[in-house]
Amino acid sequence: MVIKRVLLAAVLLLLALVAQVSVLGRLQLPGATPDLLLLVVVGLALVFGPMGGSLTGFAGGLLADLAPPSDHAIGRYALVLCLMGYAAGLFRAEPGRQRSVLVPLLVVGGSAVVSTLLYAMVGALVGDTAARHVGLPGLLLSAVLYDLLLAPFAVPAVMLLARRFAGDPMSGEVTGSGLGTIARYRTTRAASSVGPSRRKSFRGAKS
The missing domain is CATH 1.20.5 (Single alpha-helices involved in coiled-coils or other helix-helix interfaces)
Structure with missing residues (x-):
């Protein structure tokens, strides 16, 4: 089961990173860029729990740190997504119980706000003041809006794949x-x- 989870997480993270860099990153949308990688981490964390979510977030963030055209310090986004994965995993439904469909949306909205703030704070600690020039309120608003628009399509699909192919108890297997x-x-x-x-x-x- 662990091998299946690792393989599934690796494939989904790679696909999300490629789509984010090659498609979403070139849309030139105002404000923030839609964070498909964050949505994948949240979806996997809601199935795998805090530990699996934190490991998945760290791996996905490290991939984003290393992938071109990355222009920030290595480990910055890995730290942010690691914390987001752990926090989202705390909202995992117990086996045999189903949560409301609003829970993933609330988790995505909260993750979008907190991850943007954390990313800006870590950037300020290492001397990156880009968020200050762009405008933090605009980044927060656009990040939440874009992620919530993508969440109904991305998060349920990720959770379904995780439950089906990773043998999660919630899948009924x-x-x-x-x-x-x-x-x-x-x-x-x-x-x-x-x-x-x-x-x-x-x-x-x-x-």
Whole structure:
């Protein structure tokens, strides 16, 4: 299962990075650029949980740091997406329970705001003042708007793929160990329910 998760995350992150650099980055939209990589990290974190989300975010952010035409310090976006992946993973639904469809949208909106602020703060610490020249309020507004417009198409698709191909409990798949556990549980319950009746029958026959 771990290998499937790693392979799936690697493929989705690479596809998101290529689409973001070659397509979204060339649209010349006002304000921020739609962050498809962030949406993929959020979608995977909502399925994999905090640990998987943080590792996925770090890997995706590091790819973005190394991919041209990157013009910022290496590790800057990796730190931001690592924190976003961990935070989004905290909203993962427990096995057997379904959350509202609004939860992913709220997580995406919050992640867009926090990631933009963190990216600007880390940039200020290393001497990058680009956000100050562009205007932070405009970046925040455009980042939230673009990410929320893409979220209904990207996040559910990522979560569906993660649940189907990574064997997540929310997908309804039951592994062999799970079947064994259910079988043992049923056997134990059957034995406990049949035991008293057998003892009563034995006493009646003895008397």
